[in-house]
Amino acid sequence: DGGITQSPKYLFRKEGQNVTLSCEQNLNHDAMYWYRQDPGQGLRLIYYSQIVNDFQKGDIAEGYSVSREKKESFPLTVTSAQKNPTAFYLCASSMGPRDSPLHFGNGTRLTVT
Amino acid sequence: AQSVTQLDSHVSVSEGTPVLLRCNYSSSYSPSLFWYVQHPNKGLQLLLKYTSAATLVKGINGFEAEFKKSETSFHLTKPSAHMSDAAEYFCVVSETGGSYIPTFGRGTSLIVHP
Numbered sequence: 001d002g003g004i005t006q007s008p009k010y011l012f013r014k015e016g017q018n019v020t021l022s023c024e025q026n027l028n029h030d031a032m033y034w035y036r037q038d039p040g041q042g043l044r045l046i047y048y049s050q051i052v053n054d055f056q057k058g059d060i061a062e063g064y065s066v067s068r069e070k071k072e073s074f075p076l077t078v079t080s081a082q083k084n085p086t087a088f089y090l091c092a093s094s095m096g097p098r099d100s101p102l103h104f105g106n107g108t109r110l111t112v113t
Numbered sequence: 114a115q116s117v118t119q120l121d122s123h124v125s126v127s128e129g130t131p132v133l134l135r136c137n138y139s140s141s142y143s144p145s146l147f148w149y150v151q152h153p154n155k156g157l158q159l160l161l162k163y164t165s166a167a168t169l170v171k172g173i174n175g176f177e178a179e180f181k182k183s184e185t186s187f188h189l190t191k192p193s194a195h196m197s198d199a200a201e202y203f204c205v206v207s208e209t210g211g212s213y214i215p216t217f218g219r220g221t222s223l224i225v226h227p
Binding site: 043044092102107 | 122145147149154155156157158159162164203205207214215217218219220
């Protein structure tokens with residue numbers, strides 16, 4: 001079955017450490033997205049990529065980095081510069097045009113202490 | 114520029130009664146509008162979408178939404194709530210002529226009482 005796989009489901013890190021969240025899709029979608037979800041704030045866009053080897057900052061990119069070396073993969077690194085990294089992170093993909101719905105992974109819950 | 118406002122952060126209904134989740138949008142261009150549902154600790158699932166065809170859109174699990182351009186609204190309804198409908202619901206807008214990056218509302222938590 002086609003879909004998006006995020007791993008791991010739960011991730012624990014110490015403050016000051018970088019951590020990379022995995023996102024893989026086999027839907028052959030061009031566009032991929034990373035969102036951060038905090039209670040009561042909806043989804044906020046971190047980074048997005050519309051094509052391989054290209055990506056753009058979203059609304060809250062500071063303290064995060066991404067790469068898009070392959071169409072199916074869009075990993076997110078949460079760096080030590082991110083002031084409040086504890087959150088639920090969601091990866092999504094779409095075919096690209098405005099009327100294309102997003103397909104979501106099941107998320108990674110990151111806890112930094 | 115595009116934006117979306119979900120008018121209620123929480124909606125509480127009894128099982129078997131109608132559901133209404135309200136969404137207003139703002140868009141400089143012809144928008145595409147979506148409703149997604151999220152169950153706890155899960156990703157989001159598409160309920161339905163509007164893309165300038167019929168103004169009344171039917172989705173999965175008995176939900177439907179009506180696009181009203183004059184009111185800039187896209188409210189989500191269901192005639193009879195089920196316990197399994199308890200979840201977080203997000204209204205999303207994406208506009209032609211812009212970057213087509215979707216903008217999410219803050220979500221409405223639907224609580225269903227037995």
